[in-house]
Amino acid sequence: MPTGQTASPPLIDIRNAGVFRDGKWLVRDIDLELKRGEIVTLIGPNGSGKSTTAKLAIKVLKPDEGQVIHAPDLRIGYVPQKLAIDWTLPLSVERLITLTSPQKKRDIEQALEAVGIPHLAKAELRFLSGGEFQRALLARAMVRKPDILVLDEPVQGVDFVGEAALYELIEKLRDTSHCGVLLISHDLHLVMAATDRVICLNGHICCSGTPKDVAASPEYAKLFGPRARGSLAVYEHHHDHTHLPDGRVRHADGSVTDHCHEHDGHHHGHDHTQTVKAKGESTDAR
Numbered sequence: 248m249p250t251g252q253t254a255s256p257p258l259i260d261i262r263n264a265g266v267f268r269d270g271k272w273l274v275r276d277i278d279l280e281l282k283r284g285e286i287v288t289l290i291g292p293n294g295s296g297k298s299t300t301a302k303l304a305i306k307v308l309k310p311d312e313g314q315v316i317h318a319p320d321l322r323i324g325y326v327p328q329k330l331a332i333d334w335t336l337p338l339s340v341e342r343l344i345t346l347t348s349p350q351k352k353r354d355i356e357q358a359l360e361a362v363g364i365p366h367l368a369k370a371e372l373r374f375l376s377g378g379e380f381q382r383a384l385l386a387r388a389m390v391r392k393p394d395i396l397v398l399d400e401p402v403q404g405v406d407f408v409g410e411a412a413l414y415e416l417i418e419k420l421r422d423t424s425h426c427g428v429l430l431i432s433h434d435l436h437l438v439m440a441a442t443d444r445v446i447c448l449n450g451h452i453c454c455s456g457t458p459k460d461v462a463a464s465p466e467y468a469k470l471f472g473p474r475a476r477g478s479l480a481v482y483e484h485h486h487d488h489t490h491l492p493d494g495r496v497r498h499a500d501g502s503v504t505d506h507c508h509e510h511d512g513h514h515h516g517h518d519h520t521q522t523v524k525a526k527g528e529s530t531d532a533r
């Protein structure tokens with residue numbers, strides 16, 4: 248069972264859903280479950296229906312066939328792809344968080360603390376870096392204490408190092424608040440290793456599975472062609488040993504023992520050294 252996932256019913260259950268607009272199906276045959284503590288990432292080329300699927304998931308769009316079922320009283324934190332903001336007007340981070348609904352000062356402080364920008368409460372949005380701005384948007388979503396966090400391209404305008412840091416933050420938010428996370432990755436670039444499931448869209452679900460499975464799947468390779476080689480990178484923390492499902496421990500040198508070695512450092516999920524594996528290098532995705 249993936250990290251943090253419980254046997255509870257899904258928070259969101261999309262069954263065989265489709266959206267029909269202007270005489271065509273934008274997406275069709277979408278099946279997707281999101282449980283508490285799970286991270287699901289949607290990937291796919293431009294126009295493949297990622298945002299449409301996310302909007303379907305949060306009921307901003309109604310399915311024209313199939314159904315979308317939410318757990319009772321589901322609270323959603325949504326970080327949209329674009330925000331309609333008049334950038335000529337001064338707008339502080341604090342104000343962004345309270346724009347659509349008032350929030351307690353303590354809750355705002357906690358949300359900013361959780362995303363690592365407690366010092367930027369009064370800062371003007373237009374002067375923030377890309378990474379700081381995305382964190383402000385995350386704080387705005389987290390202040391509502393959501394059951395699920397839906398992030399439509401949370402790393403836009405962020406450089407590679409910042410991107411890895413943001414993925415690490417999202418993983419941490421999932422761990423501390425135990426919410427479910429639906430993540431849309433518009434650039435086929437970096438998929439968080441903490442992702443339990445990747446769903447590759449192309450108007451329908453082209454393939455799905457763990458990041459490694461998807462990177463190695465022929466459907467994925469067919470969809471992205473030569474770009475697939477090395478372009479799906481999986482962001483991973485470096486672990487010097489891994490706990491196997493049967494309780495044994497696999498070490499960095501490949502050996503397997505019943506217990507950790509005395510000198511073993513970090514357990515799975517606690518080492519923040521960053522490594523990135525380009526899956527195309529080790530698979531024959533092409």
Ligand SMILES: Nc1ncnc2c1ncn2[C@@H]1O[C@H](COP(=O)(O)OP(=O)(O)OP(=O)(O)O)[C@@H](O)[C@H]1O
Pocket residue numbers: 268269273291292293294295296297298299300433
């Ligand atoms: N309301 C709408 N009416 C008609 N067509 C739409 C509507 N919304 C989206 N589309 C079309 O549906 C397709 C899927 O759009 P969507 O925004 O879901 O794709 P996406 O995978 O998120 O793309 P991108 O990576 O470019 O953001 C696109 O061809 C888009 O032009």
